[in-house]
Amino acid sequence: MSTSTFEALELRGVGRTFGGHEALKGLDLTVRRGEFIALLGPSGCGKSTALNCIAGLLPLTHGEIVAGDRRVDTLPPEKRGFGMVFQSYALFPHLTVERNVAFGLQMQGVPRHEQKQRVKDAIAMVKLEEHATKLPGQLSGGQQQRVAIARAIVLEPSLVLMDEPLSNLDAKLRLDMRAEIRRLHQSLGLTTIYVTHDQEEALSMADRLVVLRDGRTQQIGTPAELYDHPANWHVADFMGYRNLLDGTVTQIAGDTATVNLGSFELHGHVAGPLAASARVRVAIRPDDVVVTASAADAIDGNAIKATPSVVEYHGREFSVTALTDDGLRLNVKAATAPVQGEPATFTVRAERALVFPEELA
Amino acid sequence: MATTVAAPRRRKQNLVPGDKAIVASPSAWFVWFGMAAFLILLIGILSTVVVDSFGRQWFANWLPQEWTASWYGQGWERFDLGHVITVTVLVAVVVVVVSVLIGTPAAYLLARKNFPGKKAINLLFLLPVIIPPITFGIPLATLMYSWGLGRTVLAVILVNLVPSVPFVILTMTPFIEQINPAIESAAKMCGASILKVFTKVLAPLLVPGILAAAILVLVRTVGMFELTFLVSGPQSDTLVVSIYRAMTSAGGSEARQLVSAMAVLYTGTMLVILIAALRFVNPTQLVARVRDNPDD
Amino acid sequence: MTAVTMTRAGAERSSASLKHRLAERGIDSSLLLLLPALLFSLVLFVYPFAYGLGLSFQPSGAIQQEFGGGFFANYVAFFKDPFIFDSVWLTLRLALPTALINVVGAVPVALVLRRKFRGKRLLSSILVLPITLGTVLTAQGLLIFAGRQGWLNRALMGIGLIDQPIQFVNNYLGVMLSLIISGFPFAFLLVSSYLSGIDPSLDAAGRTLGAGWWNRFRRITLPLLAPGLATTFILTFVLAFSVFPSARLVGNPNGSTRVLALMAYRSFGEQNDYTMASTIAVMMGACELVFIALVLAWRSSFYKGSTGGKG
Structure with missing residues (x-):
C-alpha cells in the first residue's frame, strides 16, 4: 500500500446526498502539505460527512478528491493511506494498547522488528509508556484518546483526520490535549483535517478554518480573517458575535451604514451587499462593547442606553447582560462591573459593528 | 429458606427507610409458596426418575425393594x-x-x-x-x-x-x-x-x-x-x-x-x-x- | 445563493456511478452476506411451506367424497369434522391458561430474585434447570412422581390432606404441569432480563415521591414491563400451543389433550394422509399467528420507549 505524500489535497465540488437530503454540497478546498485545517459548524452542518467522505468511509455522490496527482475518491478507505481519530476513540477493545497501535503496521506487513520500534516510539510520543500492555477498558478517556492518536500517527499517514476527538473529554483535559495535538502536528510535520463544533478550539488550533452550515461552505480563511471579517451573520454568530440586532438601513455612506434599531440608531460597517431601507442584522462581539460615562463620550456616535440585568464574574472580566428600554438584549464584556439595575450607556466602534443583510440562503 | 429472606410482617407505616421489603408479606409468602411447590415438583420428578432407574422393582412402596444398575446396561x-x-x-x-x-x-x-x-x-x-x-x-x-x-x-x-x-x-x-x-x-x-x-x-x-x-x-x-x-x-x-x-x-x-x-x-x-x-x-x-x- | 457560496458551476451533476447510487439505497456487494441464510430459508422453509400449502389443496378422494368442497375439501373437513375442529379448542384451552400462569408467576419470582440474598444464585439456577430436562424426562418423572402410587400422592395422603390418590397424570392437569415445568424457566429468564432493563433509580424516584411498593409496582414497573410481558406471553404461548410429546405421554391423547399437533401427526404418521396432515399443520400455524397478532395489537397500545436501563 502506498502512503505517498502529496503537496496538496484538492476537494473539487465534493457533495454527498442521503436519499433526497443534501448533507454536503459543493465543497471546494485545497489542503496544502503541513496545514492544519479545521472544519467548523454546528451539529448536522455536514462537517462529519465531509470528513467521512475524505476518509472514504462514505462514498461521494458529487465531485472528486485528488491527492497530488492521484485521484483518491474512488479508492476504498484502507487504500487511501490516511489516518483517522474518532470521536468515540474506536479502540479495539480486545487488543492491548501496544497491539492497537501495531494493528495498522501489521496490516501493511511492516517487518516485526521495525513494527516494535515504531510502536514504541508512537506510544512514547503520546506519553503512555507505562500503560502499553493494558487493555483500552482499563484506561481513562484522555488516555484512550492518546492511544487513538498514536494508532493514527504510527502509520505516518499523508493526512490525519480527526472527528471531534476532544468532545468526550472534560474541560481541563481538553485544553491539554489541544496543545498536545498541535505539538504532534508540528513536530511530525503532519497534514491534519480536524472537525469540531467548538469555535475556540478551531481558532486556537487551525491554520485555516472552513465554516459549514446546512452542508454548504460559508467561509474559508485564517482564524484572524474569520474572526474579524465573518462573511455573513451565521459565521459571525459562530465566531462569537453574540449580539445580533435586527434593524433597517436608513443611510449608506461609503462603507458605513446607519441602521435604525427601534429606539436608537447605530453606525456600522457594511459587511455585505446592502441597499437602503433593507432589513439587516448587526453583529457585535461582547468584548467590543464598552461602557461610557455619558452619551457625549460615545464612539462614532453609537450610544446605547440599557440597564444591566445580569452581571456574572468571569475571573478577569465581567459578563453583563443589559436590556434596552424596548427589550433588546445586549451582551457585554466589561473590565469593571456596572451596577445591576442602574441604567448605563454603552458604545461600540462603528467598524466593529458589522451590518449584514438579513436574508441568507 | 423463606425465613431468611421474607421480611417479618409489619404495618406499612412501620417500614423504616432502607427496608428491603419490596413485596409485602402476604404476597411474599404466596410467592415463596409457589416457588416451593415448583421446586418440590421439579426435584420430585428428577429424583424419582433417578431412583426408578436404579430399582429392580418399585410399585407400592416409598422406595424400590432392590437396587440394581443393570437397567443401564x-x-x-x-x-x-x-x-x-x-x-x-x-x-x-x-x-x-x-x-x-x-x-x-x-x-x-x-x-x-x-x-x-x-x-x-x-x-x-x-x-x-x-x-x-x-x-x-x-x-x-x-x-x-x-x-x-x-x-x-x-x-x-x-x-x-x-x-x-x-x-x-x-x-x-x-x-x-x-x-x-x-x-x-x-x-x-x-x-x-x-x-x-x-x-x-x-x-x-x-x-x-x-x-x-x-x-x-x-x-x-x-x-x-x-x-x-x-x-x-x-x-x-x-x-x-x-x-x-x-x-x-x-x-x-x-x-x-x-x-x-x-x-x-x-x-x-x-x-x-x-x-x-x-x-x-x-x-x-x-x-x-x-x-x-x-x-x- | 449567498455571496460566499463556493459552489462551482457544473458541480450539480452527480458524479456518482449507478453502483454508488444503489449503495446509497443500501444495495451493494455486502448483501451477499445474507445470501446463504436467504437461500437456506427459501429451500428449507419457504419452499416446503408452499409445497405443504399446495398439498393441502389436493384432498384425498375419501375426504372429497365425505365433505365435498373440491380443492377446499380438506379445509371443509377441518371445520366440519368435530373430531378435528374440537382440537383447536382443546389446544387453546391448554395453551392460554398455561402461558398466563407462566407469565403471571414469573413476575413476582423475578421481582423477588432481583434483590440480593444468600442462595440467590443457587435458587435461580434450580429454576432454570428444567431447560436441560427435556419433555421426555419430565413426562417420565411426572408419571412416576405424581402417579397413583407416586411420592406426591403418598405424601398428601400421609399428611391427611386427601383420602384417595388424586389423578395428576394422563389427563389435562398432567400436560399442564409438564408445560409449566418446561415453560416457566423461559418465562422467568425473559422477565428477569426485561426487569434488569428498567433503571432501578426509577423505583428510587417513586420512593422519594412517596409511592408505596404497590403503587411503585403498578404505576412505574408494570407499565415499563408490559411490552416485555407481552413478548414473554407470546413465546410461552408458542411453546404451549405446539405441545406434542407431553400431550401424548402424560395427557389423555384421545380426550382432553387431543391437541392440534397430535392430530396433524396422526394424519401424517399413522394415516399417511399427507394432504390432510398439511392442512392441519397450516391451520395450526394460522391459529397461532392470529393469536399472536391479537396480543401484538394489544401490546402496541403500551409505552414503547426507553426504560432507562442498560438493556
Whole structure:
C-alpha cells in the first residue's frame, strides 16, 4: 500500500446526498502539505460527512478528491493511506494498547522488528509508556484518546483526520490535549483535517478554518480573517458575535451604514451587499462593547442606553447582560462591573459593528 | 429458606427507610409458596426418575425393594445407545456449526445495514422460531421422504437447521448492534481489508455472542423432539426420540425402569454438554467494555 | 445563493456511478452476506411451506367424497369434522391458561430474585434447570412422581390432606404441569432480563415521591414491563400451543389433550394422509399467528420507549 505524500489535497465540488437530503454540497478546498485545517459548524452542518467522505468511509455522490496527482475518491478507505481519530476513540477493545497501535503496521506487513520500534516510539510520543500492555477498558478517556492518536500517527499517514476527538473529554483535559495535538502536528510535520463544533478550539488550533452550515461552505480563511471579517451573520454568530440586532438601513455612506434599531440608531460597517431601507442584522462581539460615562463620550456616535440585568464574574472580566428600554438584549464584556439595575450607556466602534443583510440562503 | 429472606410482617407505616421489603408479606409468602411447590415438583420428578432407574422393582412402596444398575446396561444394548448418542452429538455439532456459519454473516448485515425489504427478511427469519415446529415440519418431512432422504441423519440435520439458523440470527443481531461501528471504520483506516476487519477485529469481539448462540442452539437441537421425530428412523434417532419410542412402542411399552435409565442418560448428556460449553464462554464481556467507556 | 457560496458551476451533476447510487439505497456487494441464510430459508422453509400449502389443496378422494368442497375439501373437513375442529379448542384451552400462569408467576419470582440474598444464585439456577430436562424426562418423572402410587400422592395422603390418590397424570392437569415445568424457566429468564432493563433509580424516584411498593409496582414497573410481558406471553404461548410429546405421554391423547399437533401427526404418521396432515399443520400455524397478532395489537397500545436501563 502506498502512503505517498502529496503537496496538496484538492476537494473539487465534493457533495454527498442521503436519499433526497443534501448533507454536503459543493465543497471546494485545497489542503496544502503541513496545514492544519479545521472544519467548523454546528451539529448536522455536514462537517462529519465531509470528513467521512475524505476518509472514504462514505462514498461521494458529487465531485472528486485528488491527492497530488492521484485521484483518491474512488479508492476504498484502507487504500487511501490516511489516518483517522474518532470521536468515540474506536479502540479495539480486545487488543492491548501496544497491539492497537501495531494493528495498522501489521496490516501493511511492516517487518516485526521495525513494527516494535515504531510502536514504541508512537506510544512514547503520546506519553503512555507505562500503560502499553493494558487493555483500552482499563484506561481513562484522555488516555484512550492518546492511544487513538498514536494508532493514527504510527502509520505516518499523508493526512490525519480527526472527528471531534476532544468532545468526550472534560474541560481541563481538553485544553491539554489541544496543545498536545498541535505539538504532534508540528513536530511530525503532519497534514491534519480536524472537525469540531467548538469555535475556540478551531481558532486556537487551525491554520485555516472552513465554516459549514446546512452542508454548504460559508467561509474559508485564517482564524484572524474569520474572526474579524465573518462573511455573513451565521459565521459571525459562530465566531462569537453574540449580539445580533435586527434593524433597517436608513443611510449608506461609503462603507458605513446607519441602521435604525427601534429606539436608537447605530453606525456600522457594511459587511455585505446592502441597499437602503433593507432589513439587516448587526453583529457585535461582547468584548467590543464598552461602557461610557455619558452619551457625549460615545464612539462614532453609537450610544446605547440599557440597564444591566445580569452581571456574572468571569475571573478577569465581567459578563453583563443589559436590556434596552424596548427589550433588546445586549451582551457585554466589561473590565469593571456596572451596577445591576442602574441604567448605563454603552458604545461600540462603528467598524466593529458589522451590518449584514438579513436574508441568507 | 423463606425465613431468611421474607421480611417479618409489619404495618406499612412501620417500614423504616432502607427496608428491603419490596413485596409485602402476604404476597411474599404466596410467592415463596409457589416457588416451593415448583421446586418440590421439579426435584420430585428428577429424583424419582433417578431412583426408578436404579430399582429392580418399585410399585407400592416409598422406595424400590432392590437396587440394581443393570437397567443401564440393558438399555444400552437394547436400544443401541452408543449409536444413538453418537448420532445425537453428531447432529447437534453439525447443526451448531452450520447455523453459526450461515447465521452470523446474515445477523451482521441485519444489524448494520438498511436496505429495501429488510422488514420482510426479518419476518422471514422470525417465522420459523415462532410458528409451531409441526406446522413447517410436516410439509418439510413430506418433502424429505419424497427426496429420498427420509430416515437419514442428513434429513435430521436439515430439519433441525430450519429453526436454528433464524435462532442464531435473532441472538447475534443485538450482540453485533452493541459493537461500535466506528471500530470497523478505525480498522479500515488502519489499512485493513474487509476480510481482515472480519477476522482480526469482528470475530474476536463476537466470540461471546457466537458462544451464547451456539450453546442455545445446542440445547435446542439435543432437546428438539418434533422435527427430528418426523424424519428420523432407527438409524437416525436422536436420544430424545428413541426414549419417546421406548415409552410408546406398540404392543406394551418397555419396562419403565429401562426408560428411566435412558432419561437419566439424556439429562446427563445434556448437563455434560452444557458444562463443557459453559467452560468456553469467557465471562468477561468484551462487548460491554466498548460501551462502558468512562466519560471523565 | 449567498455571496460566499463556493459552489462551482457544473458541480450539480452527480458524479456518482449507478453502483454508488444503489449503495446509497443500501444495495451493494455486502448483501451477499445474507445470501446463504436467504437461500437456506427459501429451500428449507419457504419452499416446503408452499409445497405443504399446495398439498393441502389436493384432498384425498375419501375426504372429497365425505365433505365435498373440491380443492377446499380438506379445509371443509377441518371445520366440519368435530373430531378435528374440537382440537383447536382443546389446544387453546391448554395453551392460554398455561402461558398466563407462566407469565403471571414469573413476575413476582423475578421481582423477588432481583434483590440480593444468600442462595440467590443457587435458587435461580434450580429454576432454570428444567431447560436441560427435556419433555421426555419430565413426562417420565411426572408419571412416576405424581402417579397413583407416586411420592406426591403418598405424601398428601400421609399428611391427611386427601383420602384417595388424586389423578395428576394422563389427563389435562398432567400436560399442564409438564408445560409449566418446561415453560416457566423461559418465562422467568425473559422477565428477569426485561426487569434488569428498567433503571432501578426509577423505583428510587417513586420512593422519594412517596409511592408505596404497590403503587411503585403498578404505576412505574408494570407499565415499563408490559411490552416485555407481552413478548414473554407470546413465546410461552408458542411453546404451549405446539405441545406434542407431553400431550401424548402424560395427557389423555384421545380426550382432553387431543391437541392440534397430535392430530396433524396422526394424519401424517399413522394415516399417511399427507394432504390432510398439511392442512392441519397450516391451520395450526394460522391459529397461532392470529393469536399472536391479537396480543401484538394489544401490546402496541403500551409505552414503547426507553426504560432507562442498560438493556
